[in-house]
Amino acid sequence: MNFELNEEQQMLADTVERLVRNTYGFEQREGFYQSPQGYSPDFWRQLSELGITSVPIATDYEGFGGTGVENMLVMKELGRGLCLEPYLHSQVYAAGLIQQLGSLEQRQQILPSVASGEQLLAVADEEAGTHFHPEASECTAVPCERGWRLSGHKRVVIGGELAHTILVTARMSDGDGVSLFLLDPAAEGVSRTGYPCIDGPKACDLELSGVYVEADALIGPAGKAGPALAYQRGRALAAQCAEALGSMEEAFRLTLEYLKTRQQFGSPIGRFQALQHRMAEMRGELELARSMTILAACVADDPDSSERSRRLAAAKFVVARASELIAEQSIQLHGGIGMTWEYSLAHHAKRLVMLTHQFGDDDFHLGQYSALLELPRQASRQVA
Amino acid sequence: MDIHFTPEELAFRSEVRAFLEQNLPADIAGKVRLGRRLSKEDHQRWQKILNKQGWYAVNWPVEYGGTGWSVVQKHIFDEECAAAGAPRLVAFGVNMVAPVIIRFGTPAQKEFYLPRILSSEDWWCQGYSEPGAGSDLASLKTRAERDGDFYVVNGQKTWTTLGQHANRIFCLVRTDPAAKKQEGISFLLIDMDTPGITVRPIITLDGEHEVNEVFFDNVRVPVENLVGEENKGWTCAKYLLTHERTGQAGIGLSKAALAHLKDIASAETVAGRPLIDDPLFRARIAEVEMRLMAVEMSTLRILAATRDGGVPGAESSLLKIQGSEIRQAISGLMRKALGPNALPFLEPELEPDFGGEPLYRDYSASPASQYFNLRKLSIYGGSNEIQKNIIAKQVLEL
Secondary structure (H helix, E strand, O other): OEOOOOHHHHHHHHHHHHHHHHHOOHHHHHHHHHOOOOOOHHHHHHHHHOOHHHOOOOHHHOOOOOOHHHHHHHHHHHHHOOOOOOHHHHHHHHHHHHHHHOOHHHHHHHHHHHHOOOOOEEEEOOOOOOOOOHHHOOOEEEEEOOEEEEEEEEEEEEOOOOOOEEEEEEEOOOOOOEEEEEEOOOOOOEEEEEEEOOOOOEEEEEEEEEEEEEHHHEEOOOOOOHHHHHHHHHHHHHHHHHHHHHHHHHHHHHHHHHHHHOEEOOEEHHHOHHHHHHHHHHHHHHHHHHHHHHHHHHHOOOOOOHHHHHHHHHHHHHHHHHHHHHHHHHHHHHHHHHHOOOOHHHHHHHHHHHHOOOOOOHHHHHHHHHHOOOOOOOOOOOOO | OEOOOOHHHHHHHHHHHHHHHHHOOHHHHHHHHHOOOOOHHHHHHHHHHHHHHOOOOOOOOHHHOOOOOOHHHHHHHHHHHHHHOOOOOOHHHHHHHHHHHHHHOOHHHHHHHHHHHHOOOOOEEEEOOEOOEOOOHHHOOOEEEEEOOEEEEEEEEOOOOOHHHOOEEEEEEEOOOOOOHHHHEEEEEEEOOOOOEEEEEEEOOOOOEEEEEEEEEEEEEEHHHEEOOOOEHHHHHHHHHHHHHOOOOOHHHHHHHHHHHHHHHHHOEEOOEEHHHOHHHHHHHHHHHHHHHHHHHHHHHHHHHOOOOOOOOOHHHHHHHHHHHHHHHHHHHHHHHOHHHHOOOOHHHHOOOOOOOOOOOOOOOHHHHHHHHHHHHHOOOOOHHHHHHHHHHHHOOO
8 A cells, every 4th residue: 555656657747737837827727718729739739748648548559658647647737727628538538438449450540649649539428318328329320331320419528629539429229339439520411519618628519410430430349338438437537536636726725825814803714713614624525535536546447347436436426525515615715706707716616516517426426336335245345 | 556455464454354253252243233332341351352362452562562563454453353343442541541651651650550451450541521621621620739649639520431440540630720721730540449539420312321420539649640740741631632533533433334234224124125225325325435435545545654653643633523424424324224113212132231032123222322322423532623623723724
């Protein structure tokens, strides 16, 4: 048992932390948000030059070959800086799906350009009726000559407006499981409607009207993408816990600083016990979130098992609850100023809450854990 | 970064487990699992078994009869003991006064008291709280006035846990009434057989005689029973409280209680269906189990950080709060799992020597009384509100 970072990991964390601090101040971020692209291509280029974009991708495909721990270190700093780039959805989630499901040719063709940061990916796995259940997709893939025709409406594809390639879930027939296809968003029959999300990053809806994709656009076996989607969502949520942790740390730091400086009734408001206890409670939840983020990072790349699923569900549950608490209470403890667009705290609060709307919220994961609950009769008492 | 125990630690876990399988008396484990009361004899029998193995004074330095275990080993030991249904050790002697004597005591005190603690010949209780000194412990009023080679002690202690079994009590007493609050306090070891001591039971809301009032009326205590310097008792008190809080998250106890809760929820039926299949109740269990996992991870992180013998700081305040809340939440679910069957108050079924047929089930008598009894967790050892004050001051610097 060891919770220390090795030298290489510490260097990685320091590098990202420094880069974010130097280039992603709150005012600069507002500029990136207001720009037509909605993010900073320059920041993305720097991430690429420093090799950060390659961290989650295997060495076989010119990646760094990082584990859940390296993903955690990167995402925590991107969370602290409220970064707008689709690192999580492109480098961790989408690339992970290709790595797990893709043929050797697909992997060799796509992943190196993702690792280098040239090609951005996105995953279109949510629809009006899915709500964290991508296996319930109702988009259709109808076989045609030398390929398929995809139809349906995809919702809230994070990073989808920027992506060069989008991974799309669809179903070949009613009784069948879900399949995954590579989609060129410029293809005929694709209509993209872009918009910013309330916490900053850009997303889009996709209308697919009989879009033709070639036979080799299918990733992995037909109708059997469900387990890989679940597994990769686990990896992604582990990394997302770290993003939330970075943001929570910053929101907590800002709030603590405010309590020490804001004067009312002749003293800093941090002298009042009601507020002190609230902060102590938030500090406690933050610590639990940190512990579960570490646990999630350590098990994210374990082989699929009930134990891994339970731990990841528990991590997301604990982090989501902590995120909501810290978001709501940071605003409350700041009073009116916490509700203004011009103060970074409000944007942390928005990010923290909206992260719970991706990869399952606390209720979703409570249900997942509950379904996997280990009962004494089944349990062989666990040794580590 | 690695969340796994080392092969040596896993081997240690197996060793502890094998020892418990062979040596923990089944009748005692049964009482613990079902939440029945334990007799003095039950506690002493188990202490002697542990002592024979050399595993009783886990926290003492090796030269005094300790184990020399790492903090991780101690955690594993606690967890296995709880899982097997071993009684929670009564801490006052072996884990509270002994570390103080080892740290601040004279050679004569060490030589006299420590072996008697190891052999279970002495049973210690704690004379800290007073009617007017609870969370504000330093406002205590029990006086000790010097008279030749004796202190004459007058006053009252309260909430004295298992004082009815004890032959010795360690007390915080005021030796300099003129000094500022914390500065006039001394740490005294007192023989309970000394004339002038009266112990009166306090029956708690669950009907149990667990705590007492202890009255001191001109009790003459030899000056050699002073630990450390006169008027420096607060140093001992603080040292002891650090020890008291360590391990108060009670991870092992919560895990054992959760397993028992799942058993009860599997056995109880609601409208003909096992309660454990009720999605709402199952989710309540899931929620507390997930929080327990998070507190366990936090505990392991602190253990790893203090592996080389450091004393955990204010983080232990967080763990005390969270650990006690979880144990209370589990006890609440256990009570709820029984529905109307939690109502009957069947004291004979809770007694250590109960051998009859239970009115309903063997597990049904204790959950409601346990639930009320465990309200104490967020009160003692520095109430959870005091812990929040500590965090605000020491961690957040507010």
